[in-house]
Amino acid sequence: MLRSRYEAVIVGGGHNGLVAAAYLARAGRRVLVLERLGHVGGLAVSARAFPGVDARLSRYSYLVSLLPSKIVSDLGLKVALRRRRYASYTPVGDTGLLVDNGDAARTAASFARVTGGTGELEAWRRFYGMTADVAERVAPTLLEPLADRAAMRDLVGEEAWRDLFERPIGEVVDERFADDTVRGVVLTDALIGTFTDPSDPGLLANRCLLYHVIGDGTGDWNVPVGGMGAVSGALADAARAAGAEILTGAEVLAVDPSGEVAFRDAGGEHTVTGERILANVPPAVLARLLGDAEPVPEGAQLKVNMVLSRLPRLRDPGVDPAAAFSGTFHINEGRDQLARAYAEASAGRIPSLPPAEVYCHSLTDPSILGPEPRRAGAHTMTLFGLHMPARLFREDPAGAREAALRATLASMNGVLAEPVEDCLLRAPGGGLCLEAKTPVDLEDEAGLPGGHIFHRDLSWPYGEPGLWGVETGLERVLLCGAGARRGGGVSGIPGHNAAMALLT
Numbered sequence: 001m002l003r004s005r006y007e008a009v010i011v012g013g014g015h016n017g018l019v020a021a022a023y024l025a026r027a028g029r030r031v032l033v034l035e036r037l038g039h040v041g042g043l044a045v046s047a048r049a050f051p052g053v054d055a056r057l058s059r060y061s062y063l064v065s066l067l068p069s070k071i072v073s074d075l076g077l078k079v080a081l082r083r084r085r086y087a088s089y090t091p092v093g094d095t096g097l098l099v100d101n102g103d104a105a106r107t108a109a110s111f112a113r114v115t116g117g118t119g120e121l122e123a124w125r126r127f128y129g130m131t132a133d134v135a136e137r138v139a140p141t142l143l144e145p146l147a148d149r150a151a152m153r154d155l156v157g158e159e160a161w162r163d164l165f166e167r168p169i170g171e172v173v174d175e176r177f178a179d180d181t182v183r184g185v186v187l188t189d190a191l192i193g194t195f196t197d198p199s200d201p202g203l204l205a206n207r208c209l210l211y212h213v214i215g216d217g218t219g220d221w222n223v224p225v226g227g228m229g230a231v232s233g234a235l236a237d238a239a240r241a242a243g244a245e246i247l248t249g250a251e252v253l254a255v256d257p258s259g260e261v262a263f264r265d266a267g268g269e270h271t272v273t274g275e276r277i278l279a280n281v282p283p284a285v286l287a288r289l290l291g292d293a294e295p296v297p298e299g300a301q302l303k304v305n306m307v308l309s310r311l312p313r314l315r316d317p318g319v320d321p322a323a324a325f326s327g328t329f330h331i332n333e334g335r336d337q338l339a340r341a342y343a344e345a346s347a348g349r350i351p352s353l354p355p356a357e358v359y360c361h362s363l364t365d366p367s368i369l370g371p372e373p374r375r376a377g378a379h380t381m382t383l384f385g386l387h388m389p390a391r392l393f394r395e396d397p398a399g400a401r402e403a404a405l406r407a408t409l410a411s412m413n414g415v416l417a418e419p420v421e422d423c424l425l426r427a428p429g430g431g432l433c434l435e436a437k438t439p440v441d442l443e444d445e446a447g448l449p450g451g452h453i454f455h456r457d458l459s460w461p462y463g464e465p466g467l468w469g470v471e472t473g474l475e476r477v478l479l480c481g482a483g484a485r486r487g488g489g490v491s492g493i494p495g496h497n498a499a500m501a502l503l504t
């Protein structure tokens with residue numbers, strides 16, 4: 001039986017809503033989570049995507065960096081995040097650039113072979129030394145009330161402030177690095193989920209890069225053992241154990257600034273009142289629920305989930321595919337290739353050589369495969385394609401999806417020794433284990449406006465001192481999802497911060 005009043009009603013049961021619920025319930029607050037779908041987790045879920053194939057794929061998000069260890073320990077989460085031995089591999093003709101976290105000499109040899117000297121590796125070490133320092137300083141502040149711009153500047157120091165916060169990252173990368181491949185590898189972190197030119201003075205790419213290098217004080221992108229669903233599952237367990245009520249299949253229809261929430265479930269339409277309402281939904285959805293208008297953001301990625309019967313062969317004889325695919329495998333993501341793809345997509349065309357990155361979760365964590373596919377040597381493969389804005393898919397969603405997928409697989413095949421299609425597993429029903437999600441698909445099935453993976457464009461991690469970055473201008477309504485300041489990605493940070501805004 002639901003009560004009619006709660007201290008907090010949380011709209012949406014994504015991982016951030018669950019973090020907020022867990023903190024609040026542990027502090028003794030009466031909390032209700034209302035989730036539209038039949039399950040919690042939002043974009044942080046695992047799915048058996050191919051009937052008859054025992055593989056739990058992280059359907060949307062797949063790697064974890066931004067989730068602070070403090071949230072894991074505060075909530076006693078049983079979550080294991082495994083570091084990847086190989087950071088990345090980038091094919092270049094018949095060789096490639098391997099960044100091996102476990103072998104500095106091998107990384108140095110790879111840089112020398114691909115870039116023809118030692119300068120690029122030195123520049124790489126200087127750049128990532130700077131970001132590591134920023135990560136250590138900035139990450140702890142993400143769980144505190146906002147610092148203002150001047151305090152953030154003092155915290156990170158002159159060089160990092162200039163190169164990460166003030167000058168377009170495209171210019172900085174062009175100045176610091178000479179090699180097109182290396183420039184591209186650095187810039188992909190500035191463009192994931194973000195449709196922009198890295199030289200744009202609006203600095204959107206800088207903000208994107210920042211959140212990709214500061215996670216939990218290291219910037220490492222780790223593999224969630226058991227898949228992304230294990231992270232959300234642990235959060236839901238923590239919230240329920242602390243006494244939060246979680247109602248799935250409950251779609252919120254309207255939110256009133258007074259605290260009244262109207263929702264519909266299988267039993268009909270109901271209202272419930274919260275002293276505070278925490279919106280885990282994107283800001284554009286919250287605006288609609290409040291009866292206001294908010295411009296819809298635009299996502300720009302193609303996500304492809306695959307199960308392979310075996311790993312594809314590489315053109316590079318010096319690298320084992322198991323090494324190359326366990327880190328981030330960059331496909332046609334050189335600086336110039338990224339720029340061309342951006343120009344084509346801006347002009348309304350699917351990029352002729354789509355930039356993308358793939359990785360195989362099961363190489364680091366085989367637990368997401370059942371015994372049969374594991375025994376047969378199968379692997380999961382996740383592809384994240386860049387510069388595929390929603391506008392390309394509006395007119396003919398299915399036709400454009402097909403065209404984008406075809407172009408992306410062709411782009412990938414161009415850097416492999418054999419077509420990836422030859423390695424796809426066939427499900428018992430005969431279908432190939434391959435699914436593609438465009439921004440428009442995400443809008444339709446995940447309720448994500450514009451298919452924007454961060455709910456809206458990322459914001460700087462500073463602001464009005466004393467605020468938590470979750471405020472909406474309405475006293476009783478707070479954001480607790482990715483669209484809050486310092487939100488975006490699987491982090492739990494806005495969930496934590498919304499809870500703290502209530503509790504402190």
Ligand SMILES: Cc1cc2nc3c(=O)[nH]c(=O)nc-3n(C[C@H](O)[C@H](O)[C@H](O)COP(=O)(O)OP(=O)(O)OC[C@H]3O[C@@H](n4cnc5c(N)ncnc54)[C@H](O)[C@@H]3O)c2cc1C
Pocket residue numbers: 011012013014015016017034035036037040041042043044059060061062063064065066250251252253280281282285303442446447452453454455480481482483488489490491
């Ligand atoms: C393809 C893809 C790949 C990504 N890869 C990564 C990655 O590897 N690493 C990473 O850190 N981040 C990644 N991200 C981003 C990350 O997944 C999201 O930013 C993050 O999961 C957002 O979490 P959230 O809890 O704030 O919101 P969401 O997960 O969006 O949750 C919002 C919830 O609200 C519910 N809801 C919506 N409307 C209503 C309503 N009217 N009533 C009730 N409930 C409602 C939704 O069903 C959903 O469950 C990726 C995202 C995508 C789409």
